[in-house]
Amino acid sequence: MREGQIVCKTKTLATVESLQADFRALGIEKGMVLLVHSSLSAIGWICGGAVAVILALQEVLGETGTLVMPTHSTDLSDPSQWENPPVPESWWQTIRETMPAYDPDLTPTRSMGKIAETFRKQNEVLRSAHPQSSFCARGPQASSIVNNHALAYGFGEHSPLARIYDLHGSVLLLGVGHSSNTSIHLAEYRSDFPSKRVVQEGAPISQAGSTVWTTFEDIDVDASDFDRLGADFLRSDAGKVVQRGKVGIANCQLMPQRAVVGFAVNWLEKNRV
Numbered sequence: 001m002r003e004g005q006i007v008c009k010t011k012t013l014a015t016v017e018s019l020q021a022d023f024r025a026l027g028i029e030k031g032m033v034l035l036v037h038s039s040l041s042a043i044g045w046i047c048g049g050a051v052a053v054i055l056a057l058q059e060v061l062g063e064t065g066t067l068v069m070p071t072h073s074t075d076l077s078d079p080s081q082w083e084n085p086p087v088p089e090s091w092w093q094t095i096r097e098t099m100p101a102y103d104p105d106l107t108p109t110r111s112m113g114k115i116a117e118t119f120r121k122q123n124e125v126l127r128s129a130h131p132q133s134s135f136c137a138r139g140p141q142a143s144s145i146v147n148n149h150a151l152a153y154g155f156g157e158h159s160p161l162a163r164i165y166d167l168h169g170s171v172l173l174l175g176v177g178h179s180s181n182t183s184i185h186l187a188e189y190r191s192d193f194p195s196k197r198v199v200q201e202g203a204p205i206s207q208a209g210s211t212v213w214t215t216f217e218d219i220d221v222d223a224s225d226f227d228r229l230g231a232d233f234l235r236s237d238a239g240k241v242v243q244r245g246k247v248g249i250a251n252c253q254l255m256p257q258r259a260v261v262g263f264a265v266n267w268l269e270k271n272r273v
Contacts, residue, residue, distance in 0.1 A: 006041055013044070016052045019247060027254050036068065039176050040113060040114045050115045053174075064139075066138065071117075071135060073131065096204075153219065157189065187260075198220075
Protein backbone atom coordinates (compact mmCIF):
# COMPACT_ATOMS: atom_id res chain seq x y z
CA MET A 1 0.00 0.00 0.00
CA ARG A 2 1.30 3.47 -0.88
CA GLU A 3 2.11 5.82 1.97
CA GLY A 4 -0.51 8.33 0.83
CA GLN A 5 -3.19 5.67 1.11
CA ILE A 6 -1.99 4.80 4.60
CA VAL A 7 -2.17 8.46 5.65
CA CYS A 8 -5.72 8.74 4.30
CA LYS A 9 -7.00 5.75 6.25
CA THR A 10 -5.30 6.85 9.52
CA LYS A 11 -7.35 9.11 11.80
CA THR A 12 -4.77 9.36 14.60
CA LEU A 13 -1.10 8.77 13.91
CA ALA A 14 0.73 6.16 15.95
CA THR A 15 3.87 6.87 18.00
CA VAL A 16 6.22 4.75 20.07
CA GLU A 17 4.25 5.75 23.16
CA SER A 18 0.81 5.00 21.67
CA LEU A 19 2.04 1.66 20.35
CA GLN A 20 3.31 0.73 23.81
CA ALA A 21 -0.12 1.47 25.24
CA ASP A 22 -1.81 -0.61 22.55
CA PHE A 23 0.55 -3.55 23.08
CA ARG A 24 -0.03 -3.49 26.84
CA ALA A 25 -3.81 -3.27 26.38
CA LEU A 26 -3.63 -6.31 24.12
CA GLY A 27 -1.94 -8.29 26.90
CA ILE A 28 1.77 -8.21 26.09
CA GLU A 29 3.80 -8.26 29.30
CA LYS A 30 7.36 -8.01 30.49
CA GLY A 31 9.33 -11.23 30.30
CA MET A 32 7.35 -12.83 27.48
CA VAL A 33 8.89 -14.83 24.67
CA LEU A 34 6.96 -13.30 21.77
CA LEU A 35 6.93 -14.41 18.14
CA VAL A 36 5.60 -11.58 15.96
CA HIS A 37 4.14 -11.81 12.46
CA SER A 38 3.35 -8.35 11.14
CA SER A 39 2.15 -5.96 8.46
CA LEU A 40 3.47 -2.43 8.86
CA SER A 41 0.88 -0.83 6.58
CA ALA A 42 -2.01 -2.45 8.50
CA ILE A 43 -1.12 -0.42 11.61
CA GLY A 44 -1.68 2.90 9.87
CA TRP A 45 0.72 5.83 9.64
CA ILE A 46 3.41 5.57 12.32
CA CYS A 47 5.86 8.25 13.35
CA GLY A 48 9.08 6.28 12.98
CA GLY A 49 7.66 3.41 10.94
CA ALA A 50 9.06 -0.05 11.56
CA VAL A 51 11.66 1.27 14.00
CA ALA A 52 8.90 2.67 16.24
CA VAL A 53 7.09 -0.68 16.27
CA ILE A 54 10.26 -2.55 17.28
CA LEU A 55 11.18 -0.04 19.99
CA ALA A 56 7.66 -0.18 21.41
CA LEU A 57 7.62 -3.98 21.49
CA GLN A 58 11.02 -4.12 23.18
CA GLU A 59 10.02 -1.55 25.79
CA VAL A 60 6.86 -3.48 26.67
CA LEU A 61 8.70 -6.82 26.82
CA GLY A 62 11.45 -5.29 28.96
CA GLU A 63 14.96 -6.61 29.50
CA THR A 64 13.64 -10.02 30.56
CA GLY A 65 11.51 -10.48 27.43
CA THR A 66 12.61 -11.99 24.13
CA LEU A 67 11.34 -10.75 20.77
CA VAL A 68 11.33 -13.20 17.85
CA MET A 69 10.45 -12.70 14.18
CA PRO A 70 10.53 -14.88 11.05
CA THR A 71 13.32 -13.95 8.63
CA HIS A 72 12.71 -16.50 5.89
CA SER A 73 14.63 -16.31 2.61
CA THR A 74 12.66 -18.71 0.43
CA ASP A 75 14.39 -17.47 -2.74
CA LEU A 76 17.44 -19.49 -1.62
CA SER A 77 15.82 -22.63 -2.93
CA ASP A 78 15.84 -24.94 -5.92
CA PRO A 79 14.78 -22.94 -9.01
CA SER A 80 12.88 -25.94 -10.37
CA GLN A 81 10.25 -25.20 -7.68
CA TRP A 82 9.89 -21.46 -8.32
CA GLU A 83 6.44 -20.24 -9.30
CA ASN A 84 6.33 -16.51 -8.42
CA PRO A 85 7.84 -16.09 -10.95
CA PRO A 86 9.13 -19.27 -12.60
CA VAL A 87 12.40 -19.08 -14.50
CA PRO A 88 13.45 -20.95 -17.67
CA GLU A 89 14.68 -24.48 -17.12
CA SER A 90 17.85 -23.59 -19.00
CA TRP A 91 18.76 -21.29 -16.08
CA TRP A 92 18.35 -23.84 -13.29
CA GLN A 93 21.82 -25.32 -13.18
CA THR A 94 23.52 -21.92 -13.46
CA ILE A 95 21.45 -20.68 -10.53
CA ARG A 96 22.43 -23.70 -8.43
CA GLU A 97 26.10 -23.20 -9.27
CA THR A 98 26.32 -19.42 -8.75
CA MET A 99 23.75 -18.41 -6.11
CA PRO A 100 25.53 -16.79 -3.12
CA ALA A 101 25.47 -18.81 0.08
CA TYR A 102 23.13 -17.94 2.92
CA ASP A 103 24.70 -15.33 5.20
CA PRO A 104 22.71 -14.52 8.35
CA ASP A 105 24.07 -10.96 8.36
CA LEU A 106 23.69 -10.22 4.66
CA THR A 107 20.86 -12.33 3.24
CA PRO A 108 17.63 -10.30 3.19
CA THR A 109 14.21 -11.64 4.09
CA ARG A 110 11.65 -12.42 1.40
CA SER A 111 7.97 -11.50 1.88
CA MET A 112 8.37 -11.12 5.67
CA GLY A 113 7.50 -7.43 5.78
CA LYS A 114 9.41 -4.31 6.68
CA ILE A 115 9.24 -4.80 10.45
CA ALA A 116 11.01 -8.16 10.35
CA GLU A 117 13.53 -6.96 7.77
CA THR A 118 14.35 -3.95 9.96
CA PHE A 119 14.52 -6.01 13.15
CA ARG A 120 17.03 -8.52 11.75
CA LYS A 121 19.56 -5.69 11.23
CA GLN A 122 19.39 -4.42 14.82
CA ASN A 123 22.39 -4.72 17.11
CA GLU A 124 22.30 -7.81 19.37
CA VAL A 125 19.75 -9.61 17.19
CA LEU A 126 20.69 -13.23 16.53
CA ARG A 127 19.56 -15.10 13.42
CA SER A 128 19.35 -18.85 12.95
CA ALA A 129 21.45 -20.67 10.37
CA HIS A 130 18.73 -22.11 8.15
CA PRO A 131 19.08 -20.83 4.56
CA GLN A 132 15.33 -20.75 3.91
CA SER A 133 13.42 -20.84 7.22
CA SER A 134 15.47 -18.70 9.61
CA PHE A 135 14.15 -16.80 12.62
CA CYS A 136 15.82 -13.96 14.48
CA ALA A 137 15.58 -13.06 18.15
CA ARG A 138 16.76 -10.50 20.68
CA GLY A 139 16.64 -10.95 24.44
CA PRO A 140 17.81 -13.37 27.13
CA GLN A 141 16.33 -16.45 25.37
CA ALA A 142 17.55 -15.50 21.90
CA SER A 143 20.47 -17.90 21.64
CA SER A 144 18.51 -20.89 22.94
CA ILE A 145 15.80 -20.16 20.35
CA VAL A 146 17.93 -19.65 17.24
CA ASN A 147 20.92 -21.93 17.90
CA ASN A 148 21.05 -25.45 16.44
CA HIS A 149 18.40 -24.83 13.78
CA ALA A 150 18.55 -28.08 11.79
CA LEU A 151 18.81 -27.98 8.01
CA ALA A 152 16.37 -30.85 7.49
CA TYR A 153 12.74 -30.37 8.55
CA GLY A 154 13.24 -26.65 9.15
CA PHE A 155 9.94 -25.99 10.97
CA GLY A 156 10.10 -29.19 13.03
CA GLU A 157 11.45 -30.36 16.35
CA HIS A 158 14.91 -28.87 15.85
CA SER A 159 13.67 -25.42 14.88
CA PRO A 160 13.10 -22.10 16.68
CA LEU A 161 9.36 -22.83 16.61
CA ALA A 162 9.86 -25.88 18.81
CA ARG A 163 12.12 -23.93 21.19
CA ILE A 164 9.45 -21.22 21.53
CA TYR A 165 6.98 -24.01 22.33
CA ASP A 166 9.34 -25.35 25.02
CA LEU A 167 9.58 -21.84 26.52
CA HIS A 168 5.77 -21.41 26.62
CA GLY A 169 6.05 -18.51 24.20
CA SER A 170 3.26 -16.44 22.69
CA VAL A 171 2.36 -15.48 19.12
CA LEU A 172 1.30 -11.99 18.04
CA LEU A 173 -0.50 -11.60 14.71
CA LEU A 174 -0.01 -7.88 14.14
CA GLY A 175 -2.31 -6.88 11.32
CA VAL A 176 -2.06 -10.30 9.66
CA GLY A 177 -4.14 -13.46 9.76
CA HIS A 178 -3.42 -17.09 10.50
CA SER A 179 -2.11 -17.63 6.97
CA SER A 180 1.04 -15.94 8.33
CA ASN A 181 1.11 -17.96 11.57
CA THR A 182 4.24 -20.09 11.12
CA SER A 183 3.60 -21.95 14.38
CA ILE A 184 0.94 -23.93 12.54
CA HIS A 185 3.78 -25.39 10.46
CA LEU A 186 5.07 -26.99 13.67
CA ALA A 187 1.67 -28.65 13.96
CA GLU A 188 2.06 -29.98 10.40
CA TYR A 189 5.19 -31.81 11.54
CA ARG A 190 3.48 -33.17 14.65
CA SER A 191 0.28 -34.39 13.00
CA ASP A 192 -0.51 -37.31 10.72
CA PHE A 193 -2.71 -36.91 7.64
CA PRO A 194 -2.88 -38.85 4.36
CA SER A 195 -1.39 -36.15 2.08
CA LYS A 196 1.67 -35.54 4.28
CA ARG A 197 4.82 -36.24 2.30
CA VAL A 198 8.56 -35.78 2.41
CA VAL A 199 10.22 -33.68 -0.30
CA GLN A 200 13.79 -32.86 -1.27
CA GLU A 201 14.86 -29.22 -0.89
CA GLY A 202 18.04 -27.49 -1.99
CA ALA A 203 19.89 -24.33 -0.96
CA PRO A 204 23.37 -22.74 -1.10
CA ILE A 205 25.26 -22.83 2.20
CA SER A 206 28.79 -21.93 3.24
CA GLN A 207 31.18 -24.75 4.15
CA ALA A 208 34.86 -24.14 4.95
CA GLY A 209 34.73 -20.79 3.18
CA SER A 210 33.16 -22.13 -0.01
CA THR A 211 29.61 -22.10 -1.31
CA VAL A 212 28.08 -25.56 -1.55
CA TRP A 213 24.69 -26.44 -3.03
CA THR A 214 23.22 -28.89 -0.57
CA THR A 215 20.04 -30.94 -0.54
CA PHE A 216 17.98 -31.93 2.49
CA GLU A 217 14.64 -33.47 3.39
CA ASP A 218 11.58 -31.58 4.54
CA ILE A 219 7.87 -32.09 4.58
CA ASP A 220 5.76 -30.40 1.93
CA VAL A 221 4.31 -27.62 4.10
CA ASP A 222 1.09 -25.96 2.98
CA ALA A 223 -0.47 -22.82 4.47
CA SER A 224 -3.47 -22.73 2.10
CA ASP A 225 -5.91 -23.85 4.81
CA PHE A 226 -4.39 -21.92 7.73
CA ASP A 227 -7.01 -19.15 7.59
CA ARG A 228 -9.81 -21.73 7.80
CA LEU A 229 -7.99 -23.48 10.63
CA GLY A 230 -7.53 -20.16 12.42
CA ALA A 231 -11.23 -19.27 12.11
CA ASP A 232 -12.18 -22.62 13.63
CA PHE A 233 -9.62 -22.10 16.38
CA LEU A 234 -11.14 -18.74 17.32
CA ARG A 235 -14.61 -20.30 17.50
CA SER A 236 -13.44 -23.20 19.66
CA ASP A 237 -13.04 -23.46 23.42
CA ALA A 238 -9.26 -23.56 22.88
CA GLY A 239 -9.49 -20.22 21.10
CA LYS A 240 -10.92 -18.48 24.16
CA VAL A 241 -7.35 -17.79 25.27
CA VAL A 242 -6.82 -15.49 22.28
CA GLN A 243 -6.71 -11.81 23.20
CA ARG A 244 -7.96 -9.59 20.39
CA GLY A 245 -7.61 -5.86 19.96
CA LYS A 246 -6.18 -3.00 17.95
CA VAL A 247 -2.63 -1.76 17.55
CA GLY A 248 -3.01 1.50 15.71
CA ILE A 249 -5.77 0.55 13.31
CA ALA A 250 -4.56 -3.04 12.84
CA ASN A 251 -6.64 -5.99 14.00
CA CYS A 252 -4.42 -8.13 16.22
CA GLN A 253 -4.45 -11.48 17.98
CA LEU A 254 -2.24 -12.53 20.89
CA MET A 255 -2.21 -16.20 21.86
CA PRO A 256 -0.15 -18.82 23.68
CA GLN A 257 1.71 -20.74 20.99
CA ARG A 258 0.94 -24.05 22.67
CA ALA A 259 -2.80 -23.42 22.37
CA VAL A 260 -2.79 -22.88 18.61
CA VAL A 261 -0.30 -25.69 17.93
CA GLY A 262 -2.30 -28.18 20.00
CA PHE A 263 -5.55 -27.23 18.28
CA ALA A 264 -3.90 -27.32 14.86
CA VAL A 265 -2.54 -30.85 15.31
CA ASN A 266 -6.05 -32.19 15.91
CA TRP A 267 -7.60 -30.00 13.20
CA LEU A 268 -5.12 -31.12 10.54
CA GLU A 269 -5.65 -34.78 11.35
CA LYS A 270 -9.40 -34.35 11.00
CA ASN A 271 -9.54 -32.03 7.99
CA ARG A 272 -6.60 -32.79 5.70
CA VAL A 273 -6.98 -35.70 3.33
